[in-house]
Amino acid sequence: MTADLVFPVVLLGPLLPTLIVLAAGALVLLLDLLPLHQARELIGPVALAGVVGALLATLARWGTPGRAFSDMVVLDNFALFVNVVICYAAALILLLSMDYLRRSGAESGEYYALVLFATAGMMLLAAAGDLVVLFLALELMSLSLYVLAGLFTQALASSEASMKYFILGAFASSFLLYGIALMYGATGTTNLDRIAAAAAGRSHDPLFMIGMGLLLVGLGFKTSSVPFHMWVPDVYQGAPTSVTALIATGSKAAAFAALIRVLTVAFRGAQPDWTALLWIVAALTMTVGNVAAIAQSNLKRMLAYSSIAHAGYMLVGLVAGGMSGAGAVLFYLLTYTFTTAGAFGVITLCERARDEAVEVGDYAGLAERHPVLAAALGLFLLSLIGVPPLAGFVGKFYVFAAAVRAGYLWLTVAAVLNSALAAYYYLRVVVYMYMRAPESTPVAYTPSLAGALALVVALVGIVALGVVPAPFVDLAQAAVAPLVR
């Protein structure tokens, strides 16, 4: 039977962006080993260059979809669009990290290497055309993030976050793996396209249904959907803030990309089933996230719950389905990433030492001390609320429009009421920054050049996406077009 064994043509082109990031990661590890002091100074810039290079490679490949390794990696416009989001998030986090790590006394080469490996995992996850690659990419991303979450080995919360993230994450991965196994049993393949073909006409096969359910559990964990969200608050709070930002943006974007691809490609035939399921999950996710966020006094924890709520809004778009729904989710990912990364960026800059300036009370009177930082955080929060003309509003608008179009009126009503509810806790931070006097003696700090650059990029992003969203929405729609047929 050896004659049947055909080795696929090795095409590295579609992997190029991922490879650039991986190469930069390897280079960082090498630089870290050199005994020269100057070499260490180069680590941050090299990492950043790797991500920017991947971004350029991604942009260069726009419009030329490629498949490699027997369709295991599919670098279509969808993956490219998500790559842009991921690269942006990674670049921003690297910019923020340089200064943050120095202040926290945790500067190390591993950090940058792990961020790069996680980024590579995310990019691969978005391009996974096969459940096996999906699993590998997910693990590459997750394992890097588990270590990053525990980077502050001196801080108990950081170790706790890492431990929780790891145990719960491993649990979710096993669900995912089990789902993949059942799916293989039901359809005889792990390729997304061929699963769809094999499942056609017999979507109510119990093996297939259970496999789908288990896959959704695994992905639901990574997208922080209720009821698989338990890890989120502790991990977001305990992890170093720059890592939290990466988990909240890049890893969420990648997980959503995988979810969209799996649902719209592999489970195309079972759409009514997963739509009904996701309807409930979306409503729960939004509501639980927002209600829990109201009670938080720790800013990182509040943003953790808020990120759960935003996952709920994106699920609304997935429920709506079709090109408008999936396109809206993709655009939402873009706006959400710019906004959330920016918000975490301000927190990173304000954080003086470990576990300081993360309570809402620490932001009292920030507008007096740092008008620019306060205004920036204010704008990011307003964008998270969805106040026009900022990016968050347009993102919500397209998602809700898709849901109304698909006839999910009640879900949309639940979503808009949730976003009104969310205004309360976001505005509370604004209240502290602008309307209260400082509670303790504040320490002066000036953001580094890299940090300032990161904030400026994020600010320009949320304003531009809010005022001229049309071209980006068109791109997002074009990106999902090959998936939604």
Add this chain to the structure above:
Amino acid sequence: MLLTAVTFLPALGGLVLLLVPRRVASAFKVGGLVVTLATLLLSVPLYVGFDGDVADFQFEEARAWMPDFGISYHLGIDGISLLLVLLTTFLMPVALASAWHAIEDRWKEFVVTMLILETGMLGVFVSLDLFLFYVFWEAMLIPMYFIIGVWGGADRIYAAVKFVLYTMVGSVLMLVAILALYYQHGAATGTYTFDLPALTRWVIPPGLAQNVMFSAFALAFAIKVPLFPFHTWLPDAHVEAPTAGSVILAGVLLKMGTYGFLRFCLPLFPDASLWFGPLVFALAVIGIVYGAWVSTVQPDMKKLVAYSSVSHLGFVMLGIFTLTPQGLVGGVIQMVNHGLSTGALFLLVGMIYERRHTRLIADFGGLWSVVPAFSALFMVVVLSSLGLPGLNGFVGEFLVLVGAFQTSPWLAAVATSGIVFAAVYLLWMYQRVIFGEVTHQANRSLPDLSPREWALLVPVVVLIVWIGVYPTAFTGKTEATLEALIAQVRAKASVAQ
């Protein structure tokens, strides 16, 4: 281009002022005043160039914004929005000038916020695209939130958050209704558009869908008006806001609600408007009487004025939902009147508060002998607010009641009692504050109006008298629009049946 210029000049000025270093506080005072006055000047050609005999939108501008979604940058004004645009551009410099000494810190932020607020409010009145309208409608919330929350009184944070949450809940439901309308219209006609004139030309089939969409729009607007029983945010917001904020809140923001009913609810959902008409009518009358009664017992002057808004805006709603020419013209004029007289009342209360740092009626008395000029102007404004013939308030309330009598004599009779109660609470307050003996020593040394205060009160009083004596100058611009609106509502409602 004129409408774009008027709308965005304030925000542009605000952005420029943002670049000025904060050390020079006076630069912001003068700068803000210059920008708002320039906006006022720029809006005068709108009044002059507006043809009152034409019911259509004028000064129209349309440009594609998000063409795939049928969203355009479409501006235009008719007889209703013209008056409200003018009211906004007129009240802004007055409000800024009133803050001269009242606002002590963060002038830079204050002026920039006020200017962005002005752009938001003007945008609401000139947008002819539902998406664009919603953008302005929501965006304008945030500057007002800051004005109440940062520069307000003791309970300002509570008031600011309440204000935002209340209005936001109403407006997000409107967003769903806007989207539902968009897709219904698209499915029925094949054109997917947020363009208001295009949507208005379409006759929505009557029934549950129309009623639900009307309710969602109406809820957003009713909260803003505020229509009884959605008024509970108003006393807090008005009382806690600084004087300049109260003037703009009462003068302009509340009008957005009544404007929304005129611009969106009536023409888009004619059947639902007729179907819900009696309910709104009844709520308006309840608001008139309730607002008046609650005003009567207020010990705090600012609270009294705040509750009187509930009563006065009840008259506007009453006029609109009579769907008679007199009622509508009265309602629109009453919108302008309320902006002027209640704005002026807030100014006067603010002036006295600056002098004495109290607003309790019991802390005053006998002011006529101490501050005669203040008392005289206060008298004019009070009389205007209670509807004395010869001043502006009378014209509006009279026309509203004429319309209301044609629709429902009994409810109109009850509403008329609101005018009587207005006389009671306003005159009684005036009597306790101004007449009698000076009861508090601190009141003996109060300074009378300063030149700045004269300068900002006199234009308001001139307009109060002008509208009272020669209302045609303003009603003439709006009658054609309103008659066309009534004809449109009736025609569409009968077509649908």
